[in-house]
Amino acid sequence: MWPSLFRKVRLAGPVSEVLTTADNDELHLDWHRQGSDRLAIISHGLEGHSRRPYVLGLARALLAEGWDVLAWNFRSCGGVMNRQPRFYHSGATDDLRLVVDHGLAQGYQTVFLSGFSMGGNLTLLYLGEQGEHVDSRVCGAVTYSVPCDLAGSADMLALPSRKIYMQRFLKDLRVKMGEKAQKFPDLIDVSGFDEIRNFHEFDDRYTAPLHGFRDAEDYWAQCSALGRLKDIRVPALMVNAADDPFLSPECFPESPSVLGAHVRLEAPKWGGHVGFVAHGSGGYYWSERRALAFLQGVAPLLK
CATH class of the missing domain: 3.40.50.1820 (Alpha/Beta hydrolase fold, catalytic domain)
Known part of the structure; x- marks a missing residue:
């Protein structure tokens, strides 16, 4: 920090x-x-x-x-x-x-x-x-x-002990997705965003569908540099x-x-x-x- x-x-x-x-x-x-x-x-x-x-x-x-x-x-x-x-x-x-x-x-x-x-x-x-x-x-x-x-890192950030980091990321992303929802209301919906608690939920709802992946797991599998x-x-x-x-x-x-x-x-x-x-x-x-x-x-x- x-x-x-x-x-x-x-x-x-x-x-x-x-x-x-x-x-x-x-x-x-x-x-x-x-x-x-x-x-x-x-x-x-x-x-x-x-x-x-x-x-x-x-x-x-x-x-x-x-x-x-x-x-x-x-x-x-x-x-x-x-x-x-x-x-x-x-x-x-x-x-x-x-x-x-x-x-x-x-x-x-x-x-x-x-x-x-x-x-x-x-x-x-x-x-x-x-x-x-x-x-x-x-x-x-x-x-x-x-x-x-990426999957393992998402798991790490979902831990209660990492809550402070996850909240900071979600706070910034909440503003960004809200702006996108205004421009593309038929594609992006931010209702219920405050219920998102981790990247499993965020990537499932936003990252994966907006970028052509089946779901969060598919996104992480295809985009991890490890392999x-x-x-x-x-x-x-x-x-x-x-x-x-x-x-x-x-x-x-x-x-x-x-x-x-x-x-x-x-x-x-x-x-x-x-x-x-x-x-x-x-x-x-x-x-x-x-x-x-x-x-x-x-x-x-x-x-």
Whole structure:
């Protein structure tokens, strides 16, 4: 909770861009450019946005190392409601693919991906789907607090001890679904929303039908990155803290048959969910220093 409530990251304002999707929707992008030929693309978490402290903290660290940064907002995030009835979900790799392709089209020679929480699952799922066809300019990925087992994470957040987190998510989603119900009353009904207590109920009622899934279980099964990790063909680091209250035991895979040859799991004892508060030089959090160290490790592959 500490970074969310108290962390302030000073960073020059980004240049905003609106990217149109194939279904006539919009993705809102924040560009932090300094003329580099290397681009880092950052994906935020559930009900987050491109200007959250954890996004800006990583962006600041990457900028200091000579990278350009593109932080993007999922549909309906960042303070602008999207046009279509659909919003975002953990498997919306079509949107991430559009963002990556757009970044590559700017002429960058190297692209690095990072994602937090839901954005981490989305990043790894995208790379798994790309498999051997991933663009050669994509050098790797670092992800944090990844609910790669969506069903298990939904179970964890349904526990009474996680009620404070679940209530916060539902409070934000209640406002968002209310706005969508006004635009699409024939598709979205928020009557009885206050009776929803967990993601089992929310995803059954909203996420699954709005995005073409049979039900919550089908959505979780199709969109969990866990089963696609072995298909990833670029160096990828998944950092899941052992004390993360959102993650199920399945989110800490150790078997090479699950991780594959290119994914590495690190499970530090502390860190919480998108926390990793330990400070270092330059005011960087531990997670930001870890990302920079990872990039130094893959740098020889770029030469």
